[in-house]
Amino acid sequence: MQSYYLQKADENLPVLHTTVIRPEAEPRPLTNGDTMVVDLGNHYVGYLSFHVSHPHWYNDAPLRMELRFCETARELEDDYNDYHGSLSRSWLQDELINVDSPGVYKMSRRYAARYILIKVLYTSQPVALSEFTFEAVSSADMTALKPYDTTDEELAAIDRVAVHTLRNCMQRVFEDGPKRDRRLWIGDLRLEALANYYTFGDVSLVKRCLYLFAAADKNPYGLMPGYIYENPIFVSGYWHILDYGFMFVNTLCDLYSHTGDAETFRDMCDVAKRILDSAEANKDEHGIVDNTCGDWFIDWCPGLHKRTAFEGIYLYTLERWSRTLEALGYPEAAEYRARLEAGRAASRKYLYDAEKKAFINARDEYQYSVHAAAWMVLGGVVEGEEAKEVLLKVMNDGESVKPFTPYMHHYAVDALFCAGARAEAEQHLRHIWGGMVKDGADTFFEAYVPTDPDFSSYGDRKMNSNCHAWSCTATYFIRKYGLGQD
Amino acid sequence: MQSYYLQKADENLPVLHTTVIRPEAEPRPLTNGDTMVVDLGNHYVGYLSFHVSHPHWYNDAPLRMELRFCETARELEDDYNDYHGSLSRSWLQDELINVDSPGVYKMSRRYAARYILIKVLYTSQPVALSEFTFEAVSSADMTALKPYDTTDEELAAIDRVAVHTLRNCMQRVFEDGPKRDRRLWIGDLRLEALANYYTFGDVSLVKRCLYLFAAADKNPYGLMPGYIYENPIFVSGYWHILDYGFMFVNTLCDLYSHTGDAETFRDMCDVAKRILDSAEANKDEHGIVDNTCGDWFIDWCPGLHKRTAFEGIYLYTLERWSRTLEALGYPEAAEYRARLEAGRAASRKYLYDAEKKAFINARDEYQYSVHAAAWMVLGGVVEGEEAKEVLLKVMNDGESVKPFTPYMHHYAVDALFCAGARAEAEQHLRHIWGGMVKDGADTFFEAYVPTDPDFSSYGDRKMNSNCHAWSCTATYFIRKYGLGQD
Numbered sequence: 012m013q014s015y016y017l018q019k020a021d022e023n024l025p026v027l028h029t030t031v032i033r034p035e036a037e038p039r040p041l042t043n044g045d046t047m048v049v050d051l052g053n054h055y056v057g058y059l060s061f062h063v064s065h066p067h068w069y070n071d072a073p074l075r076m077e078l079r080f081c082e083t084a085r086e087l088e089d090d091y092n093d094y095h096g097s098l099s100r101s102w103l104q105d106e107l108i109n110v111d112s113p114g115v116y117k118m119s120r121r122y123a124a125r126y127i128l129i130k131v132l133y134t135s136q137p138v139a140l141s142e143f144t145f146e147a148v149s150s151a152d153m154t155a156l157k158p159y160d161t162t163d164e165e166l167a168a169i170d171r172v173a174v175h176t177l178r179n180c181m182q183r184v185f186e187d188g189p190k191r192d193r194r195l196w197i198g199d200l201r202l203e204a205l206a207n208y209y210t211f212g213d214v215s216l217v218k219r220c221l222y223l224f225a226a227a228d229k230n231p232y233g234l235m236p237g238y239i240y241e242n243p244i245f246v247s248g249y250w251h252i253l254d255y256g257f258m259f260v261n262t263l264c265d266l267y268s269h270t271g272d273a274e275t276f277r278d279m280c281d282v283a284k285r286i287l288d289s290a291e292a293n294k295d296e297h298g299i300v301d302n303t304c305g306d307w308f309i310d311w312c313p314g315l316h317k318r319t320a321f322e323g324i325y326l327y328t329l330e331r332w333s334r335t336l337e338a339l340g341y342p343e344a345a346e347y348r349a350r351l352e353a354g355r356a357a358s359r360k361y362l363y364d365a366e367k368k369a370f371i372n373a374r375d376e377y378q379y380s381v382h383a384a385a386w387m388v389l390g391g392v393v394e395g396e397e398a399k400e401v402l403l404k405v406m407n408d409g410e411s412v413k414p415f416t417p418y419m420h421h422y423a424v425d426a427l428f429c430a431g432a433r434a435e436a437e438q439h440l441r442h443i444w445g446g447m448v449k450d451g452a453d454t455f456f457e458a459y460v461p462t463d464p465d466f467s468s469y470g471d472r473k474m475n476s477n478c479h480a481w482s483c484t485a486t487y488f489i490r491k492y493g494l495g496q497d
Numbered sequence: 498m499q500s501y502y503l504q505k506a507d508e509n510l511p512v513l514h515t516t517v518i519r520p521e522a523e524p525r526p527l528t529n530g531d532t533m534v535v536d537l538g539n540h541y542v543g544y545l546s547f548h549v550s551h552p553h554w555y556n557d558a559p560l561r562m563e564l565r566f567c568e569t570a571r572e573l574e575d576d577y578n579d580y581h582g583s584l585s586r587s588w589l590q591d592e593l594i595n596v597d598s599p600g601v602y603k604m605s606r607r608y609a610a611r612y613i614l615i616k617v618l619y620t621s622q623p624v625a626l627s628e629f630t631f632e633a634v635s636s637a638d639m640t641a642l643k644p645y646d647t648t649d650e651e652l653a654a655i656d657r658v659a660v661h662t663l664r665n666c667m668q669r670v671f672e673d674g675p676k677r678d679r680r681l682w683i684g685d686l687r688l689e690a691l692a693n694y695y696t697f698g699d700v701s702l703v704k705r706c707l708y709l710f711a712a713a714d715k716n717p718y719g720l721m722p723g724y725i726y727e728n729p730i731f732v733s734g735y736w737h738i739l740d741y742g743f744m745f746v747n748t749l750c751d752l753y754s755h756t757g758d759a760e761t762f763r764d765m766c767d768v769a770k771r772i773l774d775s776a777e778a779n780k781d782e783h784g785i786v787d788n789t790c791g792d793w794f795i796d797w798c799p800g801l802h803k804r805t806a807f808e809g810i811y812l813y814t815l816e817r818w819s820r821t822l823e824a825l826g827y828p829e830a831a832e833y834r835a836r837l838e839a840g841r842a843a844s845r846k847y848l849y850d851a852e853k854k855a856f857i858n859a860r861d862e863y864q865y866s867v868h869a870a871a872w873m874v875l876g877g878v879v880e881g882e883e884a885k886e887v888l889l890k891v892m893n894d895g896e897s898v899k900p901f902t903p904y905m906h907h908y909a910v911d912a913l914f915c916a917g918a919r920a921e922a923e924q925h926l927r928h929i930w931g932g933m934v935k936d937g938a939d940t941f942f943e944a945y946v947p948t949d950p951d952f953s954s955y956g957d958r959k960m961n962s963n964c965h966a967w968s969c970t971a972t973y974f975i976r977k978y979g980l981g982q983d
Contacts, residue, residue: 069732071678072585099558101619107593111606111679112729119605120597133587192557193597243598246555 016226017245019278023219025150025183029057032145040066040137041129047140049127054082054453054478055147056179056189059127060117062142063110071135073109080104080124082190082477084451087128089473096471102191103473107132115142123179123189123478125453151178151211159486161495169444173486176454177206180480181213183242184220188457188476194248195220196238197255198308199480201262202421206483208269209490217266218275224259225279232293232304233285235259253305254321256286257328264331273339280341287332290325291350298357300325309382310419311458311468312412316378319362319370323386326354330391351391358392368401380412381405382419385426398430406439415466416458417443417482424488437494444485455482502712503731505764509705511636511669515543518631526552526623527615533626535613540568540939540964541633542665542675545613546603548628549596557621559595566590566610568676568963570937573614575959582957588677589959593618601628609665609675609964611939637664637697645972647981655930659972662940663692666966667699669728670706674943674962680734681706682724683741684794685966687748688907692969694755695976703752704761710745711765718779718790719771721745739791740807742772743814750817759825766827773818776811777836784843786811795868796905797944797954798898802864805848805856809872812840816877837877844878854887866898867891868905871912884916892925901952902944903929903968910974923980930971941968 036049063074081087081104094100104122131138159170180186184195185203204217227235228247236248237255260283267276293301299322307317309324329351336344362370362383370383370392384405388398405411406423414420420443427436446461457479460466467475488494522535549560567573567590580586590608617624645656666672670681671689690703713721714733722734723741746769753762779787785808793803795810815837822830848856848869856869856878870891874884891897892909900906906929913922932947943965946952953961974980 068735069726073587075585075587099561099619099621101559101561101595101621106595109587109592109606114729120595133585135585135587240555243600249554 013226016222016279020219020222020226020241023215023222025181025213025216025219027148027150027182028152030055030147030149030153032057032147034143034145036141036143038139038141040139041131041134042137043131043133046128046130048087049129049143051125051127051145054123054125054175054179055145056121056123056149056182056478057145057147058118058121060115060142060144060146061140062113062115064113064139064141065134065136066139068136070113070138072133073111074131074138075107075109075133077130077132078106078108078118079128080122081126081128082123082454084126086473087126091473094471094473096467096469096474098191098469098474104190121148121189123476149178149181150183150216151181151213153178155211155213157210157212157490159490163495165441165445165448166489166495168448169440169485170489172448172452172455173206173444173483173489174210176478176480177203177210177483177486179454179478180483181207181211181216184223185216185480187238187481188479190478191474191476192238194238194240195223196480197224197235197252197258197262198237198418200224201258201265202418202484202487203480204262204265206487208265209487214266214270214272217262218272221259221263221266221275221279225282229285230305232289233282234289234305235282235286237308251305252308253290253300253302254308254324256305257290257324259283260286260328260332264335267335267338268331276335276339283332287329287347297361298353299361300354309386310414310416312380312382312415312419315380315382315412316372317382318372319358319383320380320386322354322358322362323383323388323390323392326351326358326390326392327386329354355390355392358387358390362387363392368397368404370401378412379405379408379410381414381423382412385419385423388426388430389422395431398426399432402426402430402432403435406435415460415468417455417479417484420459421481421484428488428492433492436488436492440485440488440494444482447482452477454478455485457482499712502708502765506705506708506712506727509701509708511667511699511702511705513634513636513668514638516541516633516635516639518543518633520629520631522627522629524625524627526625527617527620528623529617529619532614532616534573535615535629537611537613537631540609540611540661540665541631542607542609542635542668542964543631543633544604544607546601546628546630546632547626548599548601550599550625550627551620551622552625554622556599556624558619559597560617560624561593561595561619563616563618564592564594564604565614566608567612567614568609568940570612572959573612577959580957580959582953582955582960584677584955584960590676607634607675609962635664635667636669636702637667637699639664641697641699643696643698643976645976649981651927651931651934652975652981654934655926655971656975658934658938658941659692659930659969659975660696662964662966663689663696663969663972665940665964666969667693667697667702670709671702671966673724673967674965676964677960677962678724680724680726681709682966683710683721683738683744683748684723684904686710687744687751688904688970688973689966690748690751692973694751695973700752700756700758703748704758707745707749707752707761707765711768715768715771716791718775719768720775720791721768721772723794737791738794739776739786739788740794740810742791743776743810745769746772746814746818750821753821753824754817762821762825769818773815773833783847784839785847786840795872796900796902798866798868798901798905800864801866801868801898802858803868804858805844805869806866806872808840808844808848809869809874809876809878812837812844812876812878813872815840841876841878844873844876848873849878854883854890856887864898865891865894865896867900867909868898871905871909874912874916875908881917884912885918888912888916888918889921892921901946901954903941903965903970906945907967907970914974914978919978922974922978926971926974926980930968933968938963940964941971943968
């Protein structure tokens with residue numbers, strides 16, 4: 012099947028659209044040690060070229076320069092020699108180049124940047140850098156972008172930044188982040204696909220990404236890796252994440268519910284089924300799914316206890332899966348519906364404290380988290396007013412564990428809408444995504460902790476990806492629920 | 498005329514021949530901080546590519562590496578951060594690259610190197626570098642190389658290294674040095690052209706370079722710049738050197754004497770004439786040429802007094818020029834012959850101490866130099882046994898000023914041959930060029946001071962060009978005079 016899936020992925024390879032950005036730059040000649048900053052005016056993903064000339068005399072020696080590509084203004088001030096994060100320093104977007112001759116110099120790598128900091132290290136003659144040209148690339152077709160009109164300036168700004176985030180992450184696949192890791196992750200894919208249905212509507216790219224995961228090597232439990240590389244060659248990643256496996260199932264169900272494309276669903280139905288069946292086979296004595304067939308992600312929140320949240324994701328997925336099978340007339344739909352009901356009952360019994368209106372983490376040390384509550388609500392373990400009470404209580408609790416990523420904030424907002432707390436959902440959306448806009452975001456960040464702007468999941472804020480796919484979904488909520496349309 | 502000269506230069510643009518070098522390299526996987534050295538087996542000029550792979554797992558992050566291209570082994574140990582020379586640090590051949598994906602990586606710049614030092618700065622997975630390929634380029638046609646056979650191992654080695662030096666400097670023009678400055682200088686051109694007549698016999702490349710200088714902007718005295726750039730655009734250099742102007746004249750005369758090509762001579766005859774006439778118009782009260790119309794080079798020897806040597810170059814040039822005009826029936830030949838005789842008489846009267854058999858530097862503080870003596874001999878101011886005595890005395894004097902470059906050593910050897918001191922000429926050739934071979938030269942150096950291997954004209958040996966055009970002429974003497982054929 013792998014070659015079939017890869018062929019289907021290839022059939023859906025998108026065209027990349029190019030937008031040429033021509034930033035103005037100060038024409039002051041530079042000499043050894045001089046710096047300049049080129050501001051693209053917005054965050055873009057693409058390729059830089061510029062013209063090198065020597066206004067006084069022809070350059071006698073190569074021109075040696077450092078270039079740093081910054082997603083945000085604060086990166087201009089960061090000390091890259093003081094990097095101490097857990098991921099490789101090589102993700103930081105800085106280059107050292109030697110230019111032999113005047114003329115147009117084209118840099119071959121792709122960068123994600125708004126600002127470009129240039130430092131002339133050595134030149135034998137003052138050098139003028141001009142005609143900066145940034146060829147921004149994206150597979151998002153701006154002419155296909157659905158309109159969103161509102162008089163609410165904050166929502167308009169949030170929507171605009173969200174759409175721009177999505178656009179910059181839409182390349183040959185839905186990338187997680189065009190600065191880092193520049194690859195296809197399931198968790199990001201699912202949220203990008205959702206935002207995409209309400210904005211660019213590029214169904215083909217969603218199909219391509221699903222087929223790529225269907226083609227990936229599976230672990231003994233049928234779980235695909237959390238991410239894949241597809242360029243220059245197809246390579247399966249190595250981290251098998253069970254909740255991401257479920258997000259593959261959800262993305263497949265979403266595709267059917269948004270497009271009615273039963274053929275694509277059937278193509279990958281068995282892959283999805285295997286993931287769910289493995290989870291079902293790995294339950295503990297109370298009927299709660301264990302993590303023996305893969306890792307769990309949930310959120311980058313440090314020290315998070317994940318068991319309850321994970322069970323919620325399983326139930327949320329089972330619900331969508333059962334509904335899709337029912338719609339398409341699969342006889343096994345009833346079996347999955349039965350598992351869903353059993354799981355909800357077990358969760359209510361073993362993971363819920365009905366008196367305190369709080370979810371606990373079975374087997375783990377007790378931890379009071381938004382994560383657990385949101386996913387239990389999305390999994391249908393509590394509903395209606397009870398769900399709303401559960402959610403608001405934990406979200407407003409000063410001591411509870413809160414999400415660190417817009418990825419988890421998405422599901423918290425989703426849970427609020429699910430519980431009928433529309434006003435609180437919008438309020439939380441404004442708090443998180445509006446907060447980033449107030450902090451000057453051109454695109455939404457990988458991690459956002461309002462009380463700790465330096466938070467990084469990798470031990471150094473310089474490593475953060477500040478245009479990150481999983482943070483684009485504000486536009487999904489705004490457009491789906493018609494926020495700002497009152 | 499400029500467009501005509503440039504057109505003629507273009508007509509003689511050479512084809513570059515490629516030789517693919519595939520050095521063996523240790524396949525040990527490298528991780529952060531690891532280094533490896535690739536030895537090309539000889540000095541070459543060209544383009545590097547290599548294959549990047551990750552034997553354990555697909556690279557999770559870009560691979561960041563430093564590469565240093567070294568002409569000699571000692572550059573491997575040099576500290577590039579401690580550069581303190583007078584020319585731009587950017588000439589040192591080191592790069593920092595970021596490689597996004599496994600596969601073949603091609604570096605776009607041209608390098609001159611035997612050794613490549615590679616240091617892995619950051620990689621998320623051990624990396625294997627393999628399939629190193631160096632595409633060596635030269636316009637020298639190895640199938641056209643005239644044979645030289647000898648049983649004298651030292652001369653065979655000197656000739657081989659000299660030919661290889663010439664080959665590596667023969668590119669789109671006769672470059673001075675493929676590491677630095679990578680352009681066309683007249684002084685180098687003249688010596689390369691001479692060596693070329695006895696080896697590759699590429700007349701077209703000599704014509705091309707002469708036409709390029711004929712096209713260059715002249716100073717008010719008709720003097721062309723000492724060097725030009727021709728790629729990517731034609732640009733005249735800015736340093737007008739009078740002895741290099743004379744070398745243009747000599748190169749034009751050499752072309753006629755080696756090929757009988759009167760048409761090319763006539764094309765540029767007026768350019769040459771203007772240079773000589775300007776010198777004649779700038780004589781002092783004794784009839785010795787002054788330096789009011791351009792700088793003088795002669796040699797990189799620090800503190801050298803140049804007046805007498807320079808007058809010798811003028812007379813040497815006048816002699817060759819008069820002879821060529823006579824052969825081609827130019828009526829003005831007699832006028833130049835008369836200038837030559839007058840100059841010789843003036844030099845003998847004002848620049849020579851016949852008793853001491855020594856040349857002095859009029860107007861300068863007295864300085865006893867090989868430079869003055871060699872050029873006065875080549876200028877025909879003294880001849881035969883007297884010339885031999887003058888030369889050997891100054892060359893063997895422990896206190897006399899000696900040449901620092903093989904460029905000046907060439908003319909010292911030439912003067913010895915001119916004075917009939919064949920054995921001493923060969924001995925000096927073995928001392929200088931054989932000395933470099935004994936020091937491990939793959940190609941001959943820009944500067945060579947046997948007692949000071951760290952000598953640099955630029956204040957730091959790292960800046961020296963160790964494959965330098967003007968040092969290739971050992972093969973000219975060996976082949977012209979049949980050394981090692983006894």
